């Protein structure tokens with residue numbers, strides 16, 4: 238399958254290009270806006286004259302310094318020739334590709350102005366753009382962003398998906414335990430507002446379990462009810478006393494351990510699939526929630542969260558009276574690009590919410606989030622599956638289509654512009670369905686408790702210009718905001734904009750998937766190929782096992798030797814690499830038994846050779862080492878000699894396979910050696 242010419246034409250102007258074909262355009266833009274910046278400086282108090290005189294440039298010291306700068310920059314530039322050629326279709330490794338020119342120029346030029354998006358004072362222009370980026374992303378995901386919508390979404394940029402994931406936990410935690418603090422604070426100062434909250438009863442009448450199982454929206458409503466009741470019945474001093482008592486009871490004041498002990502609450506659980514990104518484990522450590530409370534839900538034969546197992550884990554928590562802070566669905570796993578059934582997770586949430594067991598729903602769409610643009614029409618409506626499917630062979634499966642549609646039911650979403658948004662690092666994003674959550678985060682006195690008029694109960698958008706108050710990070714690059722903002726302006730997040738570009742990457746993945754069969758025929762009698770999980774998006778993993786080999790360890794040694802040819806090692810020039818890929822491992826420890834069986838059978842491996850060996854010195858027998866291909870380059874379906882890069886990749890891979898087979902070092906001493 239090749240790409241239609243029109244689609245390849247479409248991508249021509251967007252990137253510097255694999256051979257820097259668009260270097261003139263980039264140069265022109267950079268020079269033009271660099272000069273523009275210089276004039277801007279020159280016109281800020283031109284009456285002051287020059288501080289660096291024209292003559293100074295001829296002084297010996299000046300020339301020496303200039304020479305030193307140049308010298309070091311030459312060294313830098315030379316060293317960077319060992320950087321990774323992410324921009325090229327021969328690079329199919331990690332989740333990064335060429336940079337879109339609008340974002341690249343925006344970033345380079347804005348850096349000259351160096352705005353700091355921690356607050357409006359340091360970023361009068363780019364901070365507003367960052368909030369608009371949040372709204373663009375929220376709209377793509379199907380959240381409401383009109384100022385008077387309730388709930389109204391908001392979003393902002395982070396350094397990446399990792400920090401956005403931490404922020405999700407941080408936000409949900411601050412809301413989850415608020416009800417208990419509110420009740421304790423009220424009791425402490427002897428106030429009992431009522432009737433309040435979803436059950437319309439006195440605050441003191443709520444059980445701790447009820448307070449732990451309020452939705453985000455209900456907690457916000459409860460807080461507003463209480464504020465309203467108190468404002469009506471008590472003088473401002475009394476109100477301030479109450480607000481201080483609530484603050485003192487919060488998890489943010491007491492610390493996690495202090496809060497759980499004082500209020501007799503079990504630490505909450507967070508549920509993710511076994512294929513979740515490792516930032517979730519890091520986040521549990523950072524927030525003091527503990528990795529022991531991170532529950533790994535099994536995956537199915539498509540490497541998607543297995544909902545029956547999710548139900549079991551939710552039942553267990555419910556039975557044990559332990560609250561669940563969040564269930565995290567992956568919209569594009571890092572290792573496989575597979576998509577969890579977000580719609581089924583949301584249904585599960587709704588069903589349990591109705592019987593008083595609630596949890597936050599976060600979607601980790603760091604990788605796949607931008608693919609939502611393929612589904613979103615420019616008018617904001619969501620495209621039917623049949624319509625989307627016209628451009629593809631398999632995409633989108635019913636599950637994938639429904640999962641993307643259901644993302645708007647989540648409380649929050651992580652998405653990485655520096656992955657499928659093709660903008661420079663660092664650019665991740667956190668998007669929340671209800672911006673009123675920021676009131677639970679702020680370092681200042683809570684907004685809703687400010688003794689203002691009723692209209693101020695909801696945070697106004699201007700308030701968000703004190704961005705540093707509501708986010709994990711402090712100083713942060715306004716240049717990143719400019720990069721993402723300008724990119725979204727010229728390539729909107731819908732099926733006519735970015736969606737067209739991303740559609741090409743999914744097509745490339747389908748073409749690669751379809752080509753596996755022919756490759757298997759070529760490799761008949763030499764190596765068995767297996768795609769362990771059918772791709773949901775634009776990532777494809779491939780297991781390779783020498784034909785008669787039955788040992789997992791030997792297969793891993795073989796595959797590592799193949800991978801060594803496509804690895805960037807930092808020591809040697811990248812130019813000697815024909816293709817560059819990445820790898821991942823299927824761990825015996827985390828792969829469900831039925832999936833292990835299916836994959837081992839496909840590869841004709843002896844199940845007894847894959848085991849959990851405490852004393853396995855090379856640790857070669859407790860996992861399967863597989864090749865991983867991220868297909869985000871738009872030119873994969875084109876290539877030299879009228880053959881696609883995918884065809885070229887197979888030619889090369891077959892050669893490498895034959896070389897490694899011939900070397901034979903992979904056979905090693907253990908396992909069943911293959912007959913040649």
Ligand SMILES: *Cc1c(COP(=O)(O)O)cnc(C)c1O
Pocket residue numbers: 332396397398399400402514516567569570571601602603604653665
């Ligand atoms: C990449 C990724 C992350 C982490 O994002 P960074 O930008 O590397 O911090 C988190 N979750 C998923 C699913 C990812 O693919």
